Amino acid sequence: MLDKVYNTLKGAHPHLHVFKKEEMPKRLYFANNNCILPIILFSDPGYVINGFLPVQFNAGEHGFDNEEMDMKPIFRAVGPALQKNLEVGPFETVNIYPLMCHILGIKPDPNDGHLDATKHMLVSATEEMKLQTCKKSPPSFTVTCRHSFVYRSPALQQTNCLLLQPNISHFVQSTCCHFSAPQFLCFRA
Template identity: 70%
Template sequence: MDAMARDGVKARYVTPPYLTITSPSHFTLLTGRYIENHGVIHNMWFNSSTGQKKPYYQTQFVNEWWDTGSLPIWITAQRQGLKAGSLHFPGTSSRYRGDVVMVRDVEPPLYDYKNETLWRANADKVMGWFKDLELDFVSMYFGEPDSTGHRYGPDSPERRAMVRQVDRAVGYIRASAGRHNLTDLNIIITSDHGMSSVYRNGAVQEITLYKIPGFSFRDLSFHLLDFGPSGMLLPRPGRLEKVYNALKGAHPHLHVYRKEEMPARMHFARHERILPIVLWADPGYVINGYFSVQVHKGEHGFDNAEMDMKPFFRAVGPAFHRGLEVAPFETVNVYALMCHILGIRPEANDGHLDATRHMLASSPTTPTPGEIIVHQQQCLYPHCRGKRRQENA
């Protein structure tokens, strides 16, 4: 990672969208939309009418959960003549308005996300896609150090060892690109969220909704709880104010909002999938339903303004300056950056190229009418590559 900073661009940190969890944040990277606009609001598919829920892996195969009207960059690139691929990235398995990413690899059930040998094989596979299949863009996902951080905590020796493994993987990706003679490859590496330690061992007053005076689960028709520091509630008809008033101010580290009153900076209010009451806890705390069932020592899903939730950002390749450190920016802006490097017209999105323009080796210019633009820039998220093509300006 330090070598990437010397050879390319490093941000002091970046701000992910709220809710700071895996699938919603990754889909923001792919679409440039805030979560309330792209609609992938949680890792779990759920049906509030039947009470059904599906875990993260199963939700990857629920097409309607992903095909919400926002097109990921794979589909946009393909519709404009480029070739795209994805390996294990959230949303890879779905079809979007009838289209799928051209080359895809979805992880199998019970996949070992921490296996470094598999990481290297996957890196070589992706470089083979670029070299042999002439792909222009590939998204690639590694599930660590998330799992280790959950299990042992972000400050644990185990987590630190996994960070070193991830660092080796970053080096291996760049070395593999060199072995495949992909000298024009641009590589962007970032993350969906950070991680914060969870208070344990009776050191704090835990947040358990069942124990709050005036609150009753009988007043709810559906809830998403016991999945870290965030939750959503669907009160029964006529009981929203009762539920809200019972919870508001009930615990000094519990934040309770009607969805329409959510802070505008969080962009987590407008979508119909977001339930009427949104809860989140301060760092160190998780939200329990009936009793404490959460055992993680590390968690994410906190307010995206918290520094523990801020990921890293590195970018290296011919499109980028060398040895440049830039100020923090929101990850919703990465989409516009990737579209520019690929030379494609972005879909409607919530980001802007102005947030990242200064990290480009050559600043974007506005072509005169009729001018022909020749694109030979590539982008990789973590891999993005482009193929020479011409288009009328």
């Protein structure tokens, strides 16, 4: 019965794409998901798959091929872990999850994304350079953080370094310091 439905739909319309679950293009990340039905349909942009019920379009539709330019979202992110004023080319949105997990220092659940696709957005290159300096001659002082915006990445946790963020007051040796640019402070544990 499934093959009959598949064969009937396969040539039904030139703007209708019909796949068996196992035939789905790998880039769509459908084949290994238990929630995906055995037959998948999607249409070209400008076309909608509809049954007998009237369709009302309020703001648009979804479910088109993610290689279509109209399906490409805008990604904008700002924060202490990300490079400032960086403009990047297109990347798959499945790669946002591992990036966010890395920034938050949590282990991601199994997923189709890859941190390698987005790690160039991180301040890690600068961070690594500063860490090398920190490792060579760490100064001895006490850091007391009285603000929740001190960023301590997984890489920094291994080296006793803190990245103090701009426009946030931090207390170093009981002296309030206000930085206008990110500063890396290293201390002896």
